[in-house]
Amino acid sequence: MTDAGAETTPSHQDRPVLGIDIGGSGIKGAPVDLATGELVADRVRFETPSESTPENVAKVVRDVVDAFAEVIGEGPIGITIPAVVTHGVTRSAANIDKSWINHPAEKTFENVLGRDIVLVNDADAAGVAEVKYGAAKDHPGLVLLTTLGTGIGSALIHHGVLVPNTEFGHIEIDGHDAESRASAKYKEDKGLSYKAWAKKSLQRYYSVLESLIWPDLIVVGGGVSRKAEKFLPLLTLNAEIVPAKLQNQAGIVGAAWLANDYATHRNEPITNAVVDPNGGA
Numbered sequence: 001m002t003d004a005g006a007e008t009t010p011s012h013q014d015r016p017v018l019g020i021d022i023g024g025s026g027i028k029g030a031p032v033d034l035a036t037g038e039l040v041a042d043r044v045r046f047e048t049p050s051e052s053t054p055e056n057v058a059k060v061v062r063d064v065v066d067a068f069a070e071v072i073g074e075g076p077i078g079i080t081i082p083a084v085v086t087h088g089v090t091r092s093a094a095n096i097d098k099s100w101i102n103h104p105a106e107k108t109f110e111n112v113l114g115r116d117i118v119l120v121n122d123a124d125a126a127g128v129a130e131v132k133y134g135a136a137k138d139h140p141g142l143v144l145l146t147t148l149g150t151g152i153g154s155a156l157i158h159h160g161v162l163v164p165n166t167e168f169g170h171i172e173i174d175g176h177d178a179e180s181r182a183s184a185k186y187k188e189d190k191g192l193s194y195k196a197w198a199k200k201s202l203q204r205y206y207s208v209l210e211s212l213i214w215p216d217l218i219v220v221g222g223g224v225s226r227k228a229e230k231f232l233p234l235l236t237l238n239a240e241i242v243p244a245k246l247q248n249q250a251g252i253v254g255a256a257w258l259a260n261d262y263a264t265h266r267n268e269p270i271t272n273a274v275v276d277p278n279g280g281a
Contacts, residue, residue: 016040018072019256020064020079021122022057024048024095024150028248029064031071032256037133039249041071052097054090054105058112065113076263078255079109080122082153084165088119094151118259123147124164125254126244127155130219132257134245141216144168144209145244148222152179152205156213162258173208181205184224194230203235215239221250 016031030043044067049056065077081100083090088106093099106119127145130136136143140159147153152169155162169179180186182205187197206218218237220228221244228243235241246253 015073015075016071017075017256017260018065018068018077019125019252019254019259020061020077021125021251021255022048022061022079022081022096023122024052024082027057027060027064028252029061029068030249030252031068032253034257034260037129037246037253037257039252041068043249043252044068048096053099054097054103054108055112057096058108061109062112074115076259077113077115077117078125078257078259079117079119080125080251080255081105081119082122084167085119085121086165090119116263118255118262120255120258121153121155121165122251123153123166124155124162125258126153126221126246126250127157127219127254128162128257129246129250129254130221130244131157131160133253134250135219135242136217139217142214143217143219144213144215144239145219145221146209147244148182148184148220148224150183150185152183153221156215168209171208171212173204178205178208184222187224194227195234198231198234202231206235206237206241210238217242219244221247223248 016033018029018031020029025048026045027048028043028045030039031041033040044064046060046063049060081090082094082096083100084092088104090100090103090105093101106117109117126147130145131139131143143157145155154166154168156166171178182201216239218239218241225243232241
């Protein structure tokens, strides 16, 4: 797991680090200045292939890498994916082809790109970005990030250390998968007002999460967080709850930070090292 709360992270190189964010509809990437968390060039975006198999997606990722080859040099690359990732293997598949399930995805990307990469769950990358540069910057306690969209993604970071692959969108609440009653999609499908959504769905969801993990801070991401003032003040919780700051750059920024961090520390003794976000050494 990665020390996302450190004040500074030694850079594996002087160049920016490339972060790539794979989604169900688009694959986005940009080089990141890790001193500031800012993109050093306009991001590029390619359509996710209609047949979003690992091989097809890897070819598009190669196009992203080629677009910034001169900027990033031979440095590490971070890639997010909407899946649980353990030891470089994707264990699930959300909004991408089911052939990703139990696929050695990190190895596929490395074979196609010819360089080291770090593959990470998309919500985990966003959580790291918010702790390092965004709404939870330098927070010393337990931070929970949730992304409210088609489903609910989550990231849990304790004292700056990522606990990877939490799936708090899928906890059972009142006999239902949580995201099926609390996601932004549920709000839209049911035609709920922000007030009704907050009072009927989100209050129950976050109250249950609080009773399970007791976070010090909850960060809410996803496109709907741009209108956070319409629903977050309606929630009554123990933890402070705030909107995410990095919006659709969070996955790119977090992936780049994680890739650099792993490249910097991977040869250290395990007692001192930060371990890659996939759970491998």
